[in-house]
Amino acid sequence: MTDTALTILHNPVLSDAQCAGIAALYRAVGWGSPGTAQEIRELYEFSSYTLLALDGEQVIGLLRAESETAQTTWLAEIAVLPGFQSRGVGHLLMTRFLADHPQRTLYTDATEGVEEFFVRHGIALRRPRVPGPRKAGA
Template sequence: MTEQPIAILCNPPLDGARYADIAALYRAVGWGHPGDAEELREVYEYSGYVLLALEAQRVVGLLRAEQENAQTTWLAEVAVLPGHQARGIGKALLQRFIADHPNTTLYTDATDGVEGFFRRHGLALRRPLVPGPRKR
């Protein structure tokens, strides 16, 4: 099977189909909340920065952040569908996020087990550790 090219969109308009894809991604990585399109719509409408990684118009990765003030931005979440992991999608999302926020302190919650990914890219980690996704 040939891999489709991945497109990364910044702050794209979100509709019902995109919210359904985001909800499916959340479930696939073990995040149970927010769980439906209305909850997701509320979360994403109040986020100042969203990246979506699309393969053939399907959401396969996402990054969501919120600017706290002029100098600080919090990376709320980054996720990639399990079947698309280890292809550089998460790295590409994080690199775009960093490039779009020059001269800004970037930090995230330290998710147990993936701290190294964020440290390698220069993000500060807030403690204590946040539990990682639930294992099935």
């Protein structure tokens, strides 16, 4: 991290700057065009559970989930900016998510190549897996 404190926001009302940060994170991890600020705001507003990880004011990580039933929650997405990966941000987001969803069945559509992260945290993998982002020249 930097000299500023890492902040985790739970179900925040997104500012324009946070929407821009989410869009930048989506692009940085290869998730393509995230849509307009209003579309991002609506996606997060209508999701049942969201977390944003901020380093100062910069969005460096996110987690979004949907409650499907009283017992089942789908982990829709978790991502960390490449420059902040392998620093515990994803683990921190997942730890908070797990603590907030005790005794629930949790699953995800894991991206190929990161299945171990979800298995390590006890998240069931639904098949088929989602293909990972394409590498340049692939």
